[in-house]
Amino acid sequence: MHLTEDELNDYVDGLLSPAERETMERHLATCSLCTAELEQVQLLLVGLGSLSKVVPPGEDLLPGIHARIAGAPGELHHRALWTARRPLAAAAVVLLLASSATTVFLSRGGSPPHPPAAAAPSVPLVGGGVAFAQFRVLEAEYVRAADELRKALERQEGVLDPATAEALERNLRIIDQAIRESRAALLADPNSEMLQQMLLTTYERKLDILRRVETLSANS
Amino acid sequence: MRILGLMLLAVAVVCGSAGAQQRIAQRRPLTADGYIKIYNMAGSIRIVGWDRDTVAVTGSVDGQAGRFFLHTDGRAGKLGVEGQGEGRAELEIRVPRRSTVWVKTSSAEIEVSGVSGALDLYSVNGPIRVRGQMRQVYAESMGGNVDLDVSAPSIRAKNGSGSVVVRGSGDDVSLSTVDGSMRISGAHLQRGRFESISGDILYEGAVERGGSTTFQSHSGSVELRLPARSSVDFALSTYEGDIRSDFRIQDSARDRGPRGRELTFSNGSGGADVSVRTYSGPIILHKAP
Numbered sequence: 001m002h003l004t005e006d007e008l009n010d011y012v013d014g015l016l017s018p019a020e021r022e023t024m025e026r027h028l029a030t031c032s033l034c035t036a037e038l039e040q041v042q043l044l045l046v047g048l049g050s051l052s053k054v055v056p057p058g059e060d061l062l063p064g065i066h067a068r069i070a071g072a073p074g075e076l077h078h079r080a081l082w083t084a085r086r087p088l089a090a091a092a093v094v095l096l097l098a099s100s101a102t103t104v105f106l107s108r109g110g111s112p113p114h115p116p117a118a119a120a121p122s123v124p125l126v127g128g129g130v131a132f133a134q135f136r137v138l139e140a141e142y143v144r145a146a147d148e149l150r151k152a153l154e155r156q157e158g159v160l161d162p163a164t165a166e167a168l169e170r171n172l173r174i175i176d177q178a179i180r181e182s183r184a185a186l187l188a189d190p191n192s193e194m195l196q197q198m199l200l201t202t203y204e205r206k207l208d209i210l211r212r213v214e215t216l217s218a219n220s
Numbered sequence: 221m222r223i224l225g226l227m228l229l230a231v232a233v234v235c236g237s238a239g240a241q242q243r244i245a246q247r248r249p250l251t252a253d254g255y256i257k258i259y260n261m262a263g264s265i266r267i268v269g270w271d272r273d274t275v276a277v278t279g280s281v282d283g284q285a286g287r288f289f290l291h292t293d294g295r296a297g298k299l300g301v302e303g304q305g306e307g308r309a310e311l312e313i314r315v316p317r318r319s320t321v322w323v324k325t326s327s328a329e330i331e332v333s334g335v336s337g338a339l340d341l342y343s344v345n346g347p348i349r350v351r352g353q354m355r356q357v358y359a360e361s362m363g364g365n366v367d368l369d370v371s372a373p374s375i376r377a378k379n380g381s382g383s384v385v386v387r388g389s390g391d392d393v394s395l396s397t398v399d400g401s402m403r404i405s406g407a408h409l410q411r412g413r414f415e416s417i418s419g420d421i422l423y424e425g426a427v428e429r430g431g432s433t434t435f436q437s438h439s440g441s442v443e444l445r446l447p448a449r450s451s452v453d454f455a456l457s458t459y460e461g462d463i464r465s466d467f468r469i470q471d472s473a474r475d476r477g478p479r480g481r482e483l484t485f486s487n488g489s490g491g492a493d494v495s496v497r498t499y500s501g502p503i504i505l506h507k508a509p
Contacts, residue, residue: 015257015298017291161326164344167362171380171398178417178438182499185459192480194457198499201436205396205417209380212360216324216344 003027003034011038132190135200142203149210160213168213175206240283244311247276248292253318253337256292259300261326263308269317269334269352275299276314282307327364347382365400383419401440409433416440420501424508427452427492434495441501444494448507451488455495456503457481465505 003011003024010016011024028035153160153168160168182199189195250256252273258265262285275297281288285307290299301309308328315321315335322340323330330341333351338358341348345363356374359366365382368375375390379397386395389408399418407425412433414421421437424445435442446452446467456463459480470485496503 010298015255015291015293015296017293020291161344163326164362167344167380171362174399174417178499182438185499189480192459194480194482194497195459195499198436198438198459198497201415202417202438205398205415208378208396209362209398212362212378212380215360216326216342216362 002031003037005037008034008038132196135196138200139203142200142207146203146206146210149207149214153210153213164213164216168209171209172206175202175209178202179206242281242283242285242288244277244279244281244288246288246290247274248290248297249273249294250275250292250297250316250319251295252316253320254292254294254316255296255320256315256322257296257298257300258311258313258321258323259298259325260309260311260323260328261301262306262328264310264329265323265325265331266312267321267323267330267332267335268312268314269319269336270314271317272314273316274314275316277311279309279311281309285309345382399440426450427494429491432493432495434497436497437501438499439501440498441504442496442498443504443506444496445506445508446494449488451486451491452494453486453490453492454484454505455493456483456505457496458498458501458503460500461498462502464502466507467505 007024011021016024028038179199179202182195182202186192186195186199250273256275275290275292277290277299281301284305286301286303286305288309289302291297299313317335318337319335320338321332321335324342325346326344327346329346330343330348332339335352336354338356339350339354341359343361343364347364348359348361349367350357350359351369353371355372357368357370357372357376359368359377361382362380363382366377366379366384368377368385369387371388371390373391375386375393377384377386377395379400381398381400383401384395384397386393386404387406391410393407393409394413395402396415397419401419402414402416402421404414405424408428410428410431414423414435416437418439419437420440421435421442423435426447427433427450429451457480463481463483467487469483
């Protein structure tokens with residue numbers, strides 16, 4: 001019998017009674033799998049703690065997103081291992097990064113973040129300094145993060161209680177309809193900063209609702 | 221016949237114990253600014269802050285609901301119902317006033333009052349109600365209504381199809397829903413962000429000079445009822461919604477492309493930024509009486 005995620009989190013949060021802590025530490029001393037899981041929880045906390053709460057305008061986030069999602073070769077093995085063990089945690093980090101990028105996008109009054117360095121010279125700026133190509137890059141990151149979260153939740157099928165699953169589907173239907181409408185409008189009017197911003201915040205809502213289901217369903 | 225009688229008696233005892241209610245009356249020490257985690261999937265959770273360094277729980281747990289537990293180590297603790305099945309638990313929990321309180325439920329009603337620390341409340345479908353002054357409040361639901369009558373530097377609420385109602389004041393307020401309605405009344409805030417996909421947003425209150433407030437709804441309406449003498453810089457934009465305003469709009473409209481409309485104008489001397497954005501929902505500005 002291995003330790004549950006809840007037990008590991010409580011251990012890290014210092015919420016166990018002395019007796020529970022002792023029992024757990026005895027198990028950890030003999031179980032490499034649980035020890036590795038514990039290290040992942042601790043690493044995640046350290047990683048989340050090190051993320052800046054406020055992203056200063058002008059910071060270039062997209063290269064970081066690309067590096068982490070698409071993955072430099074050296075990071076692929078770690079990412080695959082981590083993703084396999086904690087898919088939702090991995091997607092949550094993707095969400096944080098994508099949201100931060102949008103924060104930069106919105107805080108610039110619609111000017112999207114710098115594109116990846118390799119693409120920078122060739123990205124044309126149109127209508128008030130907004131590059132549709134840059135927007136599409138950011139949108140792709142959102143779609144990818146949402147797909148990743150969705151797949152992770154699907155892998156948990158049966159874990160979600162019916163009420164949560166029903167609420168999720170209802171909310172996603174509404175969000176996806178809004179995305180379809182905004183995208184169709186944006187294709188007709190690709191320079192519209194307003195449509196770009198609305199679409200990105202709608203994606204943000206989608207990621208948020210998926211992440212929320214993970215929070216609510218964990219160990220429920 | 222005697223064997224049959226004994227068997228019936230045994231069945232009755234088993235059924236009786238399964239359906240029996242477990243009465244709860246427990247208390248444990250917790251430091252004045254301690255941290256407590258509460259789990260109860262169904263029923264009710266009533267949390268009240270008090271001036272003792274103790275967590276005290278009273279209430280009842282259905283026999284089918286699971287086993288009640290309460291552990292603390294002085295500075296942190298957790299309580300709830302373990303292995304909760306179909307049954308409900310009705311819990312009244314007293315916590316040190318300055319505690320940080322974390323709650324997770326599926327359908328239980330959450331009610332909090334008198335806690336001045338931080339609150340983190342998570343629910344699938346149960347309603348959440350919070351009253352009082354606190355350091356910060358974060359409420360998250362998928363379908364339960366969220367009602368916050370609070371004064372806190374930081375107020376955050378996220379919902380899906382449930383409504384969000386906020387009364388009170390905050391330096392930084394951020395609310396979002398999917399199709400749930402949102403109502404903010406009597407608010408005094410420095411920075412606000414209110415977003416919905418298809419829910420209607422109604423804001424009744426003042427906007428502080430130097431403050432910044434943004435509203436966004438894809439297809440829901442955004443209605444602002446502001447004091448007539450507000451000094452506000454408005455930026456309104458909609459793709460295919462209507463804009464109606466009791467405030468005089470100077471001629472600053474400009475096309476946004478094939479469709480869409482943007483208006484920027486000031487009332488009074490300006491100084492507070494109010495930005496509203498919709499796709500198809502109407503934008504309505506009213507002067508409050």
